[in-house]
Amino acid sequence: MNTHTEENYLKAIYNLSRVKGEANVNELSKQLDIKMPTVNSMMKKLAEKGFIIHESYKPVRLTSKGEKEAALIIRKHRLTEMFLVEKMGFGWDEVHNIAEQIEHVQSPDFFAKMDQLLGYPKIDPHGSPIPDKNGKMEWVEYHKLNECKAGDIVNFKAVTHSSDDFLKFLNSRELLLGTTIKILSIEAFDGTMTIEYNKRKHEILSQLVCERILVAPIKK
Amino acid sequence: MNTHTEENYLKAIYNLSRVKGEANVNELSKQLDIKMPTVNSMMKKLAEKGFIIHESYKPVRLTSKGEKEAALIIRKHRLTEMFLVEKMGFGWDEVHNIAEQIEHVQSPDFFAKMDQLLGYPKIDPHGSPIPDKNGKMEWVEYHKLNECKAGDIVNFKAVTHSSDDFLKFLNSRELLLGTTIKILSIEAFDGTMTIEYNKRKHEILSQLVCERILVAPIKK
DNA sequence: ATATTTTGTTAGAATGTTCTAACTTTATAC
DNA sequence: GTATAAAGTTAGAACATTCTAACAAAATAT
Ligand SMILES: [Mn+2]
Ligand SMILES: [Mn+2]
Ligand SMILES: [Mn+2]
Ligand SMILES: [Mn+2]
Numbered sequence: 001m002n003t004h005t006e007e008n009y010l011k012a013i014y015n016l017s018r019v020k021g022e023a024n025v026n027e028l029s030k031q032l033d034i035k036m037p038t039v040n041s042m043m044k045k046l047a048e049k050g051f052i053i054h055e056s057y058k059p060v061r062l063t064s065k066g067e068k069e070a071a072l073i074i075r076k077h078r079l080t081e082m083f084l085v086e087k088m089g090f091g092w093d094e095v096h097n098i099a100e101q102i103e104h105v106q107s108p109d110f111f112a113k114m115d116q117l118l119g120y121p122k123i124d125p126h127g128s129p130i131p132d133k134n135g136k137m138e139w140v141e142y143h144k145l146n147e148c149k150a151g152d153i154v155n156f157k158a159v160t161h162s163s164d165d166f167l168k169f170l171n172s173r174e175l176l177l178g179t180t181i182k183i184l185s186i187e188a189f190d191g192t193m194t195i196e197y198n199k200r201k202h203e204i205l206s207q208l209v210c211e212r213i214l215v216a217p218i219k220k
Numbered sequence: 221m222n223t224h225t226e227e228n229y230l231k232a233i234y235n236l237s238r239v240k241g242e243a244n245v246n247e248l249s250k251q252l253d254i255k256m257p258t259v260n261s262m263m264k265k266l267a268e269k270g271f272i273i274h275e276s277y278k279p280v281r282l283t284s285k286g287e288k289e290a291a292l293i294i295r296k297h298r299l300t301e302m303f304l305v306e307k308m309g310f311g312w313d314e315v316h317n318i319a320e321q322i323e324h325v326q327s328p329d330f331f332a333k334m335d336q337l338l339g340y341p342k343i344d345p346h347g348s349p350i351p352d353k354n355g356k357m358e359w360v361e362y363h364k365l366n367e368c369k370a371g372d373i374v375n376f377k378a379v380t381h382s383s384d385d386f387l388k389f390l391n392s393r394e395l396l397l398g399t400t401i402k403i404l405s406i407e408a409f410d411g412t413m414t415i416e417y418n419k420r421k422h423e424i425l426s427q428l429v430c431e432r433i434l435v436a437p438i439k440k
Numbered sequence: 441a442t443a444t445t446t447t448g449t450t451a452g453a454a455t456g457t458t459c460t461a462a463c464t465t466t467a468t469a470c
Numbered sequence: 471g472t473a474t475a476a477a478g479t480t481a482g483a484a485c486a487t488t489c490t491a492a493c494a495a496a497a498t499a500t
Contacts, residue, residue, distance in 0.1 A: 005457065026477055038458055040479060045456090057465060057478060087307075088333050098327045105321045113308050225487070246447055258488055260449060265486090277448060277495060 002049075004104045007073050008032065009042050010051060011103075013062055014070035022059035071135030076111050077103040078124035078131075083114045085125040092125040092177075093167035126167075127158025127177050127214065143217070145181070146191055146210035152183045154215035161212045173203060180218065222269075224324045227293050228252065229262050230271060231323075233282055234290035242279035291355030296331050297323040298344035298351075303334045305345040312345040312397075313387035346387075347378025347397050347434065363437070365401070366411055366430035372403045374435035381432045393423060400438065 002010075012031050016023035025043065029036045047054040051066030062070065080099040084090040090098075105111075115121075122138075123129055131137040142157050156179045159166070170176070175197065184194040184202070191207030205213075222230075232251050236243035245263065249256045267274040271286030282290060300319040304310040310318075325331075335341075342358075343349055351357040362377050376399045379386070390396070395417065404414040404422070411427030425433075 003456080024477075025479090029477095034457090035459065036478065037460085037480080042457080084330075088337065090329075090333065094329065098325065098330050101325045101327070102322065105318065107318045107321070109310075109314065110304075110318050113310065117308065223486080244447075245449090254487090255489065256448065257450080257490085262487085 001106060002069070006042070006046065006049075007069075007104055009039075009046060010062075010066060010070040011073050011077075013046075013052065013060060014067065014074065017062060020059075022061045024059040068135035071131040071137055072133075073103055074137075075131040075133075075135070076105070078128060079111055079114045079118070079121070081124045081126070082118055082121050082130070086118055086121075087114075091167075091171070092162075093164050093171060095125065096162045096164070123158075125177075126162045140216075142214035144211055145183075145193070145205075145213040145215050146207050148183055148215065150183050150185050153218045154181050154183070155179070155218055156181055156213060157216050158214040159212055160214060166209075166212060169209070174198065174200065175203075181215065221326060222289070226262070226266065226269075227289075227324055229259075229266060230282075230286060230290040231293050231297075233266075233272065233280060234287065234294065237282060240279075242281045244279040288355035291351040291357055292353075293323055294357075295351040295353075295355070296325070298348060299331055299334045299338070299341070301344045301346070302338055302341050302350070306338055306341075307334075311387075311391070312382075313384050313391060315345065316382045316384070343378075345397075346382045360436075362434035364431055365403075365413070365425075365433040365435050366427050368403055368435065370403050370405050373438045374401050374403070375399070375438055376401055376433060377436050378434040379432055380434060386429075386432060389429070394418065394420065395423075401435065 009028070009032065012028055013023045016027050016031065025036055025039050028034075029039045032039065043052065043054045043060055046052045046066070047060075050063060051069060052060045052062055054060045077099045080102045081092075081095040084095040084098060085092055121130060129137050129139060140157075143154070144160075145154070148154060156175065156177055158177070159170075175181075179197050182196040184196055186193050191210065193205045193207075193210050195203050195205060197203070229248070229252065232248055233243045236247050236251065245256055245259050248254075249259045252259065263272065263274045263280055266272045266286070267280075270283055271289060272280045272282055274280045297319045300322045301312075301315040304315040304318060305312055341350060349357050349359060360377075363374070364380075365374070368374055376395065376397055378397070379390070399417050402416040404416055406413050411430065413425045413427075413430050415423050415425060417423070
């Protein structure tokens with residue numbers, strides 16, 4: 001098996017690759033808070049192990065082996081987060097750091113049991129899909145809230161970042177997954193949005209916040 | 221904080237110290253399956269960190285700091301085992317290896333939540349006491365079954381070893397914690413015991429098994 | 441009491457993960 | 471298109487954890 005360390009690199013490559021299909025050393029370095037030369041040498045190791053393709057001075061790409069490996073770690077992470085929220089009573093803002101550690105536990109039985117107790121969930125507490133046992137993940141393509149138009153009515157489906165701070169901010173505004181949001185206006189200058197949901201008639205969100213909120217249009 | 225590795229050493233020292241108040245390098249080496257020179261150099265490190273006292277060619281002893289540190293890891297281990305059995309439906313023979321990993325998770329909240337959900341348990345699924353938040357452990361002094369006499373009636377309180385194999389053996393004999401056992405006879409030659417419990421009237425246990433079973437006399 | 445065995449230590453090396461400093465290649469700006 | 475900046479690489483070192491080989495001390499056996 002792979003080490004804790006290798007698993008964290010694979011996961012970071014996977015996440016950065018989601019958009020462009022590739023990840024570069026500089027971004028990995030920032031994301032993992034590890035200096036570039038260290039990342040560089042780990043890229044060599046992961047390439048030797050067949051998890052990634054790495055040509056000099058080019059971004060790295062996951063092989064199908066690497067992609068599966070990463071997805072299975074993400075599966076363990078997200079099942080854990082779901083378990084912590086649904087079965088242990090943690091808030092969605094409290095589970096990421098714990099899951100970051102438990103995702104490295106080597107015990108298929110442990111995660112199979114979580115999965116079973118949770119009723120084989122498809123999404124985690126942040127709205128992200130949970131890969132299946134083969135590492136296949138179904139990505140529903142949501143829109144970012146900041147790309148919507150004034151007058152749109154949408155449903156809050158997922159967040160793109162799960163830092164404590166951001167989730168606590170949403171908690172403080174009572175803005176939870178599943179909430180129906182009406183966009184009242186958008187400030188052209190800085191992208192600030194005024195929205196309405198539940199009993200809150202004039203809530204204001206900065207563009208930074210809107211970029212991290214994923215929504216689906218309401219079908220009528 | 222300390223590394224995963226240091227924590228495993230501390231735990232091993234604690235367990236070996238239980239009987240004699242000290243642990244020697246050779247036994248640690250066998251227990252951890254790590255060669256003596258490696259253990260020796262780790263002893264220097266742990267001594268520098270103030271967890272143990274180590275004079276050359278003498279057994280090591282935990283300082284009170286080291287003892288507390290070790291007890292708090294054991295607390296996490298045993299709470300985890302209890303959680304796995306009581307809240308997730310694992311058998312007592314399936315939980316040790318998972319707990320061996322989860323005991324290293326750094327999250328006071330996580331273990332506090334387990335503790336709360338379990339109702340602040342005092343013993344783990346193998347009958348061992350769970351240290352409190354200050355690392356204090358109340359050891360009830362049970363007897364080993366092999367030290368009892370023919371005719372004694374005793375209650376099965378704990379096991380001294382929790383390997384899969386041993387626990388599966390007990391499962392196969394339907395011999396669970398809490399069972400009341402009557403000792404029918406003891407073979408003087410090899411210490412084999414014939415015992416009676418529940419519907420089993422003539423069960424035979426080797427001395428090796430009897431040494432690993434802790435019991436309390438029945439009060440009448 | 442001496443020889444043998446067991447236990448403990450030292451020295452030197454290997455592997456894994458990380459760093460800083462120096463250099464090279466690629467991208468961006470003017 | 472050249473200058474500057476950003477991204478990527480190489481080299482060399484540090485620290486943690488482990489090993490084997492050789493040696494030393496303590497315990498045990500005869
Ligand atoms: Mn997460
Ligand atoms: Mn992690
Ligand atoms: Mn255990
Ligand atoms: Mn452990």
